[in-house]
Amino acid sequence: MAAYHCPNYNDCKLVNSLIIVANLEAKENYMTNYCLQDKNYWSNCKRYITKATLNFCPDFVLPDTPLTPEEIIDKFDDESF
Ligand code: SF4
Numbered sequence: 001m002a003a004y005h006c007p008n009y010n011d012c013k014l015v016n017s018l019i020i021v022a023n024l025e026a027k028e029n030y031m032t033n034y035c036l037q038d039k040n041y042w043s044n045c046k047r048y049i050t051k052a053t054l055n056f057c058p059d060f061v062l063p064d065t066p067l068t069p070e071e072i073i074d075k076f077d078d079e080s081f
Pocket residue numbers: 006007008009012013014015031034035036042045046047048063
């Protein structure tokens with residue numbers, strides 16, 4: 001494991017499964033560009049921001065998802081019905 005990594009690294013579904021990103025190369029790119037970097041990088045991950053804001057992160061959210069946490073919860077509510 002890198003010296004720097006996101007505080008959510010051990011629990012994040014993107015890191016620990018293929019549920020969030022099924023393509024292994026795409027998953028590794030996200031991990032290289034966000035998860036295994038210092039705070040300047042992982043603090044800009046939308047999955048990190050969403051979990052910090054909403055206390056959970058829906059599966060459809062990717063590190064570079066352009067939606068705000070408010071838009072994400074609206075989308076999550078819409079998809080829950
Ligand atoms: S940087 Fe984002 S995708 Fe990576 S472990 Fe943290 S919250 Fe998950």
